[in-house]
Amino acid sequence: MSNKKIPDSELLRMIKNGEREQETAISYLYEAYYNFVFTGSKKNKISIEEAQDVYSDAIITFRNHVLQDRYRGEAKISTYIFSIFSRRCIDVFRKNSTNIVDIEKDLPVHIEDPSFSALKSLLIDEEISHLNEYLHKLSETCRRLLLDFYYWGYSQTEIAERLQLKNPHTVAAKKYTCFQQLMKHIQKSGDER
Amino acid sequence: MNAKDNKQILIEKYFAKELEVAEIKEFEALLANDPDFKEEVKAHAYARISIQQEGNKLLKEKLNQMGQKIQQEKGKRRIVYFRAIAAVFLVLISSILLIKYISDPEYLDGKARKPLYERELEAPGPPGLRGSTYNLSWNQGVSDYDKGDYQAAINSWQTLSKDTIDSELWFYLGACNIMLEEVDSAHFYLNKVEPASFYYYQAKWYQAILYIKAGNQEAARPLLEILKSESRKYGSFAEDILETLN
Numbered sequence: 001m002s003n004k005k006i007p008d009s010e011l012l013r014m015i016k017n018g019e020r021e022q023e024t025a026i027s028y029l030y031e032a033y034y035n036f037v038f039t040g041s042k043k044n045k046i047s048i049e050e051a052q053d054v055y056s057d058a059i060i061t062f063r064n065h066v067l068q069d070r071y072r073g074e075a076k077i078s079t080y081i082f083s084i085f086s087r088r089c090i091d092v093f094r095k096n097s098t099n100i101v102d103i104e105k106d107l108p109v110h111i112e113d114p115s116f117s118a119l120k121s122l123l124i125d126e127e128i129s130h131l132n133e134y135l136h137k138l139s140e141t142c143r144r145l146l147l148d149f150y151y152w153g154y155s156q157t158e159i160a161e162r163l164q165l166k167n168p169h170t171v172a173a174k175k176y177t178c179f180q181q182l183m184k185h186i187q188k189s190g191d192e193r
Numbered sequence: 194m195n196a197k198d199n200k201q202i203l204i205e206k207y208f209a210k211e212l213e214v215a216e217i218k219e220f221e222a223l224l225a226n227d228p229d230f231k232e233e234v235k236a237h238a239y240a241r242i243s244i245q246q247e248g249n250k251l252l253k254e255k256l257n258q259m260g261q262k263i264q265q266e267k268g269k270r271r272i273v274y275f276r277a278i279a280a281v282f283l284v285l286i287s288s289i290l291l292i293k294y295i296s297d298p299e300y301l302d303g304k305a306r307k308p309l310y311e312r313e314l315e316a317p318g319p320p321g322l323r324g325s326t327y328n329l330s331w332n333q334g335v336s337d338y339d340k341g342d343y344q345a346a347i348n349s350w351q352t353l354s355k356d357t358i359d360s361e362l363w364f365y366l367g368a369c370n371i372m373l374e375e376v377d378s379a380h381f382y383l384n385k386v387e388p389a390s391f392y393y394y395q396a397k398w399y400q401a402i403l404y405i406k407a408g409n410q411e412a413a414r415p416l417l418e419i420l421k422s423e424s425r426k427y428g429s430f431a432e433d434i435l436e437t438l439n
Contacts, residue, residue, distance in 0.1 A: 059256060
C-alpha cells in the first residue's frame, strides 16, 4: 500500500462508495492506525493478539457507522476509531464481552437507522446469534454474490465480472433466488425451533 | 402483479429506504396486523443480518491476517534495527580502540603487542649539525649516523670525545654501540650522560631496556624507578615494565 496520506473526507467517500474503493479505504485505515494495537495492549494490560482482534472489530464498527451515517466527520477518523477501540479494550480487560452477542456490530447497516425502529422490536437476540451459518448452506456462487452485493456494495455489472456471470440481469435473477434460498433456510430453522 | 408480489416489493423498498410516507404507513399497518407479512419481514431482516455477520467475519479474518503481516514486518524491522545498532556500536568501539592504538607512537609498528623490552631498539633520530670548523668531525659523524653507518659515526666522533664533557656526544656514541650490539660500550657511554642533560632519561631508558634484554632485571629496576618517578616521557612505560617484573 502507498504511504501517501488519504484525507478523512476522501476515506469517507471511498467507504460509502463501496466496492474496491471501500476495501482499499479499510486496508489503508487498518495500517494507518495499527499502532493503537500496541498502545491498547500496554494501557489495558491485554495481549497483543487480543488488542489486534479488538482493533479489527473497531475498524469494522467504524465502517458500519459510516454506512449507517452514524459517523458524519464530527471528530477525526483516528479519534473516532480510537474511542471505539479503547472501549472494547476495556471490555476485554474486564472479560465482559466474551459471551455477549454484539447486536450493534451484527445488525445490517440500515437497521440501526431510527426509521427501522418498528422492525428492531421483531428481532430476538438469541435468534440473531450465528445467523451467518445459514449462508454456508448456500452454494459458493450464491454466498459470494450476496456478500458482494449486500456487504461490499458492488454493482450488478461488477458482480457479473467478478463471478463470471453472463450479464447484470443474470446477477439480478440469481441474487433474488439466492436471497430466497437463504430466507427459506432461516425460516425452516425457525420452524424447527 | 399479485398481492404477494406487492408485499415483496414493499419489503424490498423498505430495506432500501425508498418508501414514500403513505407506503411507510401501509408497511407499518401490515407489520402490526398481518402475521405472515411480519414473518416475511423478519425473514428478510434475518437474511440480511446473516450476510452482515458473514461479511464482518470475513473482513475481520482479512484484517487479522493484515495485522499478523504487519507484526512480522515490524519484527523483521526490529531485528534489522538492533543489528544496525550493534554494527554502529562495534564500529564505535573499534574506532575508539583504533584511535587509541594509532595515537600512541609506541604502538605504531607491527611489533606493538610485544612488551617494550622485547622489541628491537631503534636508533634515535640524528643530532643537529654544529656550525664551526672545529665541528667538522661532529658533522661528519652526524652524516654517517644519518646514513646508518654507525661504525663510521663512532670513528668520527671518537676523535672528539677524549677531553670534552659532551652528553649529546656520549649519548649518540652509546646509541651507535647499541645499534652495533656492543652492549658494554653502549653502557659505558650512556653512563656518562649528565643528569642535567636533555638526553639523560633517554639514556637511562636505553640502559634499562638493555639490562632487561640481557636478563639483568636487578640492574634495570633502579633505572626504571628513576624514570617512573622523574620522567614524564618514559614514566608510564617504566611503571608498566616494573609491574611486569614484579
